[in-house]
Amino acid sequence: MQEAMKARAKELLADGSVNRVAGWKIGEFSYDITPAIFETAEEIDRDFVYDDFCGANLSKYLISQSRKEGKILVFLKPCDSYSFAQLLKEHRIIRENVYIIGIECYGKADINKIREKGIDGVLGIKESGSSFVIDSIYGEATVPKMDVYAERCLVCKSKKHAVYDELIGEEGDVVPSSRFDKVAELEAMTPDERFEFWRGELSRCIRCNACRNVCPACSCENCVFDNPNSGIANKAAADSFEENMFHIIRAFHVAGRCTDCGECSRVCPQNIPLHLLNRKFIKDINEFYGEYQAGENPDEKAPLTNFTFDDCEPSIVYKRGGNQ
Amino acid sequence: MSEVNETLIPQLGIVTDIRTDTPDVKTFRVNALDGGKVFEHIPGQCAFLSMPGVGEALFSITSSPTNKEFMEFSIKRCGCVTDWLHSMEVGQMITIRGPYGNGFPVDTDFRHKDLLFIAGGIGLAPLRSVINYVRGNRDKYGKVDIVYGSRSKDDLVDYDEIINEWVNEKDFNVHLTIDREQEGWDGHVGFVPNYVKELGFDTDKTCIICGPPIMIKFTLAGLIELGFKKDQVYTTMELRMKCGVGKCGRCNIGDKYVCKDGPVFRCDQLDEMPSEY
């Protein structure tokens, strides 16, 4: 897969179809891969990588990259392509400046899950069938891939690309996903239990803004949290109310546009399951307005920005939120 | 704890006079609550003024240390804090802390030198402190030339003081200019950098420039053309600051902190710094 991608990227650079390639660059220890822009075949030969640790979603980079001179090649995994399609719908990416190669993805590993298994001092990771063989300072370990795949991958919603110019590998299908199970579990809690759960999670927030900055749906030129006149631009959560509100406001802002790419939870240094907030919105939208997947179909009208007589009454929100 | 002096805790001052200089510049006179000055300073130093609930911002102290009665701040309206300052009335308390920064070397490098002040717009504010200091210690300095320009006649700050006092000072030459022709203006018209070149000064002077970055850039180039060396030219910088004492990290340019190593720099020093100002 990686070699086919490298070859195709070099081909497109050589024939002038594109002048840059957005991909992933090898790190120090197999797992610390950095998104990067490659401009030459030499850079691609030396640094380009595509493996189970290329979890970073490249689509948001295209907002600025598509405004630069020339055309850029980007490799998109199925879930990344949903983010890209959603950004296109919001007119944030200049499509004609981007050439998309859709690539297969069977799940990406989460280094934290490897560490949670007590495997530390990780120096290198190799694939071996359905397992990873991990070389560490403290010896070698083998783990089944499925055990250390990211949560978002274990509940993958689609192996099919929402948008692409060409594909490398097989195109997949939208797949059944159990991604709302945890949301349903939270819904079943009493309001007090739920509040307790979220306080426990959100109280760890350090307001680093990683979730916001990585989020493809957070593409405002000027964010409300950076606007000193908004009244909510404090850089640190001064109290628990602000801690909650930062995330709740953010979830509201991306509601109906969040494709559930899961980047927010991937990047959170405090391990807060932020995707659950977004999934709650997605689940609600599905229930109130009919099944809808942001980023899936560019021609479909978004339920939150479209009125129909079948829409549920706003009072349902009050009824559901009431403490009865 | 309370006996430890803490620079981040401000003192109180009271605004005793407000003068409207131009459509967007007002000069505020600040006294200590019991009269007199809140603190002493060196020309070119700055102070944080604030209204709790609105915000705190750094301003250069416009008055000269030779003024023993009060401090003055000429402030252009351009943001949150300055909006509020422009809307307040005499008798208002404000918080003040300082003085911060190195100030101009008025008692060392400038002594007995012929001085050439070049200012644009609100850039006169920090220089006014030096100019009036020189006037207060006239025998310690040589000849003084002042080139001052703004967009229009109405945008010249301290116009009354300039035409009533500065022009009459011994060995003071004041050259005013405005960017475009204007009715009722028979003085020079044109941008400051060009005017400086037209005037063509002797190169034994020490220059002090303050104004918009673009003006400073072209004026400096003009001075070099005239034969000045960069180590003869001083300027003062404006950057965002929060603490004033080199800790909050905001005004860091290279290994310098503008709040304590500046805001006054010699232009040859600037060459050694990253061009991030």
Place this chain on the structure above:
Amino acid sequence: MKKMQAANLNDFFRAAAAAETVYLPVDSADGARFMKYEDGVTLSMACNTTRSAKDFFFPQVENLVDFKVDGKKIEVIDGREEVEDFVIFGVRACDLASFEILDRVYLNTPPVDSYYKNRREHGTVITLACGRPQETCFCKVFGIDAADPAGDVTCWMLGDDIYFRANTEKGEKLIAACGSLLTDVDEAPVENAKTAIRAMVDKLPIKDLKLDKISERHLLENFNSSVWKDLYESCIGCGTCTFVCPTCQCFDVREFKTNEGVKRFRCWDSCMYSDFTKMAAGNNRLSQLERFRQRFMHKLVYFPANNDGVYSCVGCGRCLKSCPISMNIVKVAKALGGEANE
């Protein structure tokens, strides 16, 4: 040198906590974090905490001063109080070194920051030699000895035993207070352990990161290097590296209105943020390139220039673990000319 059975650690914490609050690393949902000792709380065996220990002296949010506003009148209320004595147990060598870097900014460069000083004076630091360094650790690059950190008391965990060495008067006092749990012992086992730790540190992958080339070069040559353009583009401009960093010490001053008046507080800020240098008149670091460069230039070039060549990095490796896009000071240093690159 004193010794105690590791099984009695809880008794040690309880004895220390009788006199003052004790904080120690505890496992939690976000990895190890410093928590207050209470019955039932147990020491984490993690190499280090997810967040650094700087919070103890430089908390993320700290009240500076209060105001009351009444018409044209303002009242300034200095609410500073002496903090109570506290103990931090389990500080690693890198984090201890970070305190010395923060000291340079807040204590040793005038004016002294009274808020920081207050906390620093009331904290007793018990360090813990590293037993299981990680691939992301590179403290040795900065001359830090993971095997023998200083602090008020130094501890070594060796099998079933834990060894204590008091280094300061504060430390002596604390050890004396827990005297009944401890017995005098010979230093030999600790010396052996130190040798073993140092041997382990010598095998770490980033231990040889060389910064000489960066240091020898003129400041502007580093600043104008072409590597910044290649490196910055992946940076998403969040503050993660800054906030998990034990040496990042920039802050913002903000206010909020309460029912009683106005609270002015300071909070951590990040040079990576787009509004860090934004002012009414403009912004001198307009793009992420400039902001990205600032952070690393400050750590590797500007800070040493003002601080006897001491880098503002202790090699704790937190940014290596936390950066959303895995860009970090090691990658930057290598690109900028650190040796051991290839």
